[in-house]
Amino acid sequence: SYIYGILDQYYQCPVCSKISNGLFYNQKYTGGSILKTFGLLCNHRFNHIIEEHKIDFVVNSNICKVFISFETKNKFGVTTEIHVQRAHSFIQWFLSLLSTQQTNGTVSVNVITTTGTNLEPIPSVSNFQSNGGANQNSLGIVVGTGTTANTPSTYELTAILTSGTAAGELVFGSDSFLAPIVSGNNVSIVQSKPFSNTSGGSITINEVGIHANVYNGTITPQVLIIRDVLTSPITVANSSTTTATYSIQITVS
Numbered sequence: 163s164y165i166y167g168i169l170d171q172y173y174q175c176p177v178c179s180k181i182s183n184g185l186f187y188n189q190k191y192t193g194g195s196i197l198k199t200f201g202l203l204c205n206h207r208f209n210h211i212i213e214e215h216k217i218d219f220v221v222n223s224n225i226c227k228v229f230i231s232f233e234t235k236n237k238f239g240v241t242t243e244i245h246v247q248r249a250h251s252f253i254q255w256f257l258s259l260l261s262t263q264q265t266n267g268t269v270s271v272n273v274i275t276t277t278g279t280n281l282e283p284i285p286s287v288s289n290f291q292s293n294g295g296a297n298q299n300s301l302g303i304v305v306g307t308g309t310t311a312n313t314p315s316t317y318e319l320t321a322i323l324t325s326g327t328a329a330g331e332l333v334f335g336s337d338s339f340l341a342p343i344v345s346g347n348n349v350s351i352v353q354s355k356p357f358s359n360t361s362g363g364s365i366t367i368n369e370v371g372i373h374a375n376v377y378n379g380t381i382t383p384q385v386l387i388i389r390d391v392l393t394s395p396i397t398v399a400n401s402s403t404t405t406a407t408y409s410i411q412i413t414v415s
Contacts, residue, residue: 323365347414
């Protein structure tokens with residue numbers, strides 16, 4: 163999309179003069195006005211996309227990119243906020259599962275499941291599945307309220323939200339997927355999930371990730387394969403819905 167392209171550019175920051183990629187773009191609709199925030203990887207923020215500071219001659223060498231987006235709509239279906247940011251936090255269990263599949267299990271690896279259990283996976287068609295169903299926070303895209311940074315041993319969201327209608331809960335929809343999208347030299351896969359708020363109060367999302375299945379020959383629990391803390395929290399008002407989307411993109415060259 164247009165915003166992904168904006169984040170994939172390089173800019174010379176007018177504050178610190180460093181050359182940085184775009185990190186996130188947020189657009190909120192409040193009282194008939196639009197509040198925009200654009201951030202760079204150097205952590206400086208601006209109230210517009212700083213096109214005038216784009217560096218055209220720098221070639222982006224990122225051949226694999228991941229973007230997260232949230233679109234929030236009120237009870238009338240009107241968009242109230244759009245947030246797009248670069249994701250950069252695949253968890254080590256992603257590589258552990260990949261190694262299991264690539265080596266057909268000839269290289270022994272261990273993972274820690276989302277419940278904190280140590281497990282040795284075996285090659286299986288179940289590994290990496292993340293097609294969570296409605297009202298399910300154990301599989302697929304998950305969200306939470308935590309803000310703790312990742313470490314090499316991170317295995318779950320800091321404060322994962324539960325699917326439901328009670329205070330502090332969001333109703334989790336089903337994960338949906340698009341077939342691989344080819345645009346020029348870029349190929350993307352896209353996964354989305356809606357989260358609806360009928361709790362009676364506002365809920366703030368600070369973290370997002372994906373739970374995927376892992377199989378050890380007996381059971382199929384889940385592991386966290388990616389997690390990011392949001393650069394701008396997403397506030398979901400009562401009777402509103404926000405849809406989280408992961409887009410994983412490779413550039414063929």
